[in-house]
Amino acid sequence: MRFPWRLPAAGAVTVLLATGLGVAAPGTACACSCASFTTPEEAVSHASGVFVARATDVASGGFTDTYQFAVSEVFKGDVGPTTTVGTLSDGNGCGTGFEVGREYLLFVSRPYDVSAAWEAYSCGPYTGTPFDVRAATERVYGAARAPSADGPVHRITPWTRMTAAVPLPLLAVGAAAAVGLSWWVVSAMRRRRRATD
Incomplete structure (x- = not known):
């Protein structure tokens, strides 16, 4: 007896491809608009976390980048000696970038679009005129x-690198398709055994 294995296999491949293209396709570009505050003190007050740290590692892929930092000084927030900061890559949606090995005074928020302890944007403290950011922070x-x-x-882990390279929704769909295909193969083998008995 022949089993129509081609139909479920083609369905699984179609679902994977459709989901992969939907996740991997570039989204609509959004212009970044940064708010300007009246005073330096007001400009440095709008962050969930403020700390000085050196970038030590990065995991890049897809639409986000995750940076690992060695923290030396903390002004605001519950921050340990090692933390991660995520950002949208390529400047999408006010994303930013950091250079590994360089130290930064970071103004970060609680994560929204990224899988990291903190999220950073290209919009930093700004009043429309230059000022001493460190002095205003103090x-x-x-x-x-x-x-x-x-x-x-918080550290960059192998899971961080894997999900940076392959978006999490695509991993979930792939796992679901693999489970479904395995179930179908096992069911087909049981039916074949019953038919020959």
């Missing part, structure tokens, strides 16, 4: 403190 938050030894530690 006026608002006081002297910097060391990162909390008991604070949360």
